[in-house]
Amino acid sequence: MSSAPSVEAVRAALATVNDPEIHKPITELGMVAAVDVAADGVVSVTVLLTVAGCPLRDTITRDVTAAVTKVPGVTDVRLTLDVMTAEQREELQTKLRGGVPAKEIPFSRPGSMTRVYAVASGKGGVGKSSVTVNLAAAMAADGLNVGVLDADIYGHSIPRMLGANGRPTQVQNMIMPPSANGVKVISIGMFVEGNTPVVWRGPMLHRALQQFLADVFWGDLDVLLMDLPPGTGDIAISIAQLVPTAEILVVTTPQQAAAEVAERAGSIATQTHQQIAGVVENMSYLPCPHCTAEGKEHRLEIFGSGGGRRVAEGLGRLLGHDIPVLGEIPLDPRLREGGDEGKPLAVADPEAPASQVLRSIATRLGHRSRGLAGRSLGLTPVGR
Numbered sequence: 001m002s003s004a005p006s007v008e009a010v011r012a013a014l015a016t017v018n019d020p021e022i023h024k025p026i027t028e029l030g031m032v033a034a035v036d037v038a039a040d041g042v043v044s045v046t047v048l049l050t051v052a053g054c055p056l057r058d059t060i061t062r063d064v065t066a067a068v069t070k071v072p073g074v075t076d077v078r079l080t081l082d083v084m085t086a087e088q089r090e091e092l093q094t095k096l097r098g099g100v101p102a103k104e105i106p107f108s109r110p111g112s113m114t115r116v117y118a119v120a121s122g123k124g125g126v127g128k129s130s131v132t133v134n135l136a137a138a139m140a141a142d143g144l145n146v147g148v149l150d151a152d153i154y155g156h157s158i159p160r161m162l163g164a165n166g167r168p169t170q171v172q173n174m175i176m177p178p179s180a181n182g183v184k185v186i187s188i189g190m191f192v193e194g195n196t197p198v199v200w201r202g203p204m205l206h207r208a209l210q211q212f213l214a215d216v217f218w219g220d221l222d223v224l225l226m227d228l229p230p231g232t233g234d235i236a237i238s239i240a241q242l243v244p245t246a247e248i249l250v251v252t253t254p255q256q257a258a259a260e261v262a263e264r265a266g267s268i269a270t271q272t273h274q275q276i277a278g279v280v281e282n283m284s285y286l287p288c289p290h291c292t293a294e295g296k297e298h299r300l301e302i303f304g305s306g307g308g309r310r311v312a313e314g315l316g317r318l319l320g321h322d323i324p325v326l327g328e329i330p331l332d333p334r335l336r337e338g339g340d341e342g343k344p345l346a347v348a349d350p351e352a353p354a355s356q357v358l359r360s361i362a363t364r365l366g367h368r369s370r371g372l373a374g375r376s377l378g379l380t381p382v383g384r
């Protein structure tokens with residue numbers, strides 16, 4: 001007959017259980033209130049939930065029971081779920097913030113290691129959100145900790161495109177973002193009922209963004225992507241004020257008209273003194289299906305050509321240094337379908353031509369040297 005396990009062995013097993021929302025071990029979060037091991041191998045564990053009526057209590061129950069059951073010598077697991085006191089939640093919040101005072105934006109602290117990209121476009125519908133979610137998913141698949149802030153307050157489509165169906169939950173004053181495809185997501189769409197359009201004005205939008213940046217528990221992000229609304233509106237200015245180190249990523253189509261507006265949107269960087277990470281040309285061409293079937297390459301340039309290059313050159317002239325075109329993404333109906341289904345093509349089919357371009361951009365942006373983001377190096381970036 002095997003002997004009863006030690007309390008340490010049970011605690012070690014509990015340390016393998018992550019809180020489903022905070023994604024950290026429950027032992028580190030102060031959620032394990034008591035562990036008791038009886039001589040007959042019956043283990044009693046008390047776990048404190050962050051809030052009463054926690055929607056994920058079933059997941060926690062299942063995970064804790066499974067982990068403890070695996071410890072040799074355990075004959076039964078008796079789990080009691082209780083709720084943290086206000087003081088305990090306060091303690092947890094301080095711990096989660098890693099000492100950063102409330103209301104401070106972690107990404108704008110000096111020495112922040114998170115690279116922040118604000119994805120901008122001139123016109124709507126050029127694929128800015130599609131590019132954002134695919135880059136985010138590709139970076140996450142590459143092992144980076146990634147967050148997406150859907151700042152496209154009027155056309156918030158990011159949660160659907162990423163398949164983030166969950167709702168944010170609240171621990172004290174902190175908002176826990178749901179995650180999908182390995183990416184943490186927060187969107188104004190998660191805070192409005194149904195499909196209600198948001199008709200907020202500048203100051204309210206600024207406050208909402210401030211809250212998303214300061215009060216959301218993002219954890220240690222390698223990269224934060226912010227999907228801006230099209231154009232050069234209040235939000236772009238707010239972002240520049242809130243996170244001055246955010247670099248701008250301009251998305252355009254090859255079309256002349258789109259390129260002109262994109263250039264205007266990018267030129268905001270001269271006023272806000274932000275860096276431009278580069279230009280992404282989306283919907284660059286459609287690989288001719290007939291020629292592809294015959295093993296030949298023939299690009300149908302549905303929206304013309306050269307928009308990305310023109311924007312990069314225009315912005316380069318304005319800023320006095322070269323701006324790279326980071327990639328030309330072809331049209332692919334599966335990219336749209338992936339967006340509708342919450343399965344970004346870059347990870348669902350990484351070898352598709354559009355995915356290959358997206359993944360190469362993700363690698364380039366995700367692995368730029370840390371700590372230099374947003375700083376002028378006095379160097380001229382090399383083009384493609």
Ligand SMILES: Nc1ncnc2c1ncn2[C@@H]1O[C@H](COP(=O)(O)OP(=O)(O)OP(=O)(O)O)[C@@H](O)[C@H]1O
Pocket residue numbers: 121123124125126127128129130131152155157229230282283329330331332333334335336337339340354
């Ligand atoms: N490369 C592509 N191939 C095929 N469809 C695409 C591609 N890029 C984007 N789309 C589709 O085009 C539509 C517009 O894209 P998306 O919503 O990403 O644009 P947007 O610039 O973010 O628009 P808005 O800012 O107005 O919300 C979507 O239906 C999307 O699935």
